Amino acid sequence: MKETLYTIPLNDAFHADDECPFCFIERNLEQNSLDFILGTAYMESDIREATDKKGFCRAHLKQMYDYGNALGNALMLKTHYMRLNQEMKEQMERYSPQKGAFKNPFKKTALTGTQRENAMAAWIQAKENSCYVCEYNRNTYDRYLDTFFYMYKKDPAFKDMVKESKGFCLHHFGELMEASESKLSDKEKKEFCEILFPLMEQNMKRVEEDLSWFVNKFDYRYKDQDWKNSRDAVPRGMQKLHGGYPADLPYKENK
Ligand SMILES: [Zn+2]
Ligand SMILES: [Zn+2]
Structure with missing residues (x-):
């Protein structure tokens, strides 16, 4: 398969x-x-x-x-x-x-942006x-989205793994919601929201709290307290918004 x-x-x-x-x-x-x-x-x-x-x-x-x-x-x-x-x-x-002498021939194509x-x-x-x-990656990425919904529907252990995860970044949460329109029935969509919405709320809140604690650590009153999970709150906070890894170094050829 x-x-x-x-x-x-x-x-x-x-x-x-x-x-x-x-x-x-x-x-x-x-x-x-x-x-x-x-x-x-x-x-x-x-x-x-x-x-x-x-x-x-x-x-x-x-x-x-x-x-x-x-x-x-x-x-x-x-x-x-x-x-x-x-x-x-x-x-x-x-x-x-x-x-108007040469009409924009791309007007009706599905391009992003204005x-x-x-x-x-x-x-x-x-x-x-x-x-x-982009196209090369998109094609493979779409297979992963297909697989996600296939596993989500067929394998209860996979569904549990989703529930226990840290959720998704806002960008990929959007992609999952969009894909759910074609991948799930109305009944399945309802359950999907019941799982994903609280998961996203809790984890977005967790990142917000990590950022708060990170800010606190710059206050002398908190100086001697533990960093908890906030040391990398900035790159994680950025990733959780629109995806990607701001702290990554450029990926280089392995010579
Ligand atoms: Zn590209
Ligand atoms: Zn993401």
Whole structure:
């Protein structure tokens, strides 16, 4: 069964005692995708065809730079530029500064954020939103979401593990709620909320208290008291909001 591929890493993520198991999975995916692309995959013609076409977002360009392998990066960028420069030329030829002369062709596509009025700006926005690494990670990430709901429905021990976890970051809580719309029946959704809402409330409150105690520790009256769990309250507090690991050092090529 396909799900078993993802079951072990998903269980590991729940056992990692992290503020969010999906952040934990996401970090592994990010690192694996850098190892994959800048390992040897950039030399394969089908991968290069895809990276030439899709390009990379700002966040992943930064990660790719930090990773290392300058030659690998240069080779991918070179052929991406060749394609991009051709497309840009075509866009410029088609462009008319007269308002409405060249309607924004991307208006109806599902792009994030606000849509640009100007056709050239809209083309550039579409380029910025197109990323081979994001897409690569998203596809695998979606399999983990599927597996989460599969296990949640089939395995009572998994459900207990969710209940006993520290919950999720707000970002991934949102993703789980969104996915629950298609993965669960109305009855199942009700129970899901009964589990997740108190879990999120308790754990968001716990982080709030850790932050309070962290602040107290800077007051001379609390100077000699224990730090409790508040030493890393700032990076955890940041993660619990929108995901990710602010304290992580850049992930680098293992030479
Ligand atoms: Zn998260
Ligand atoms: Zn990206």
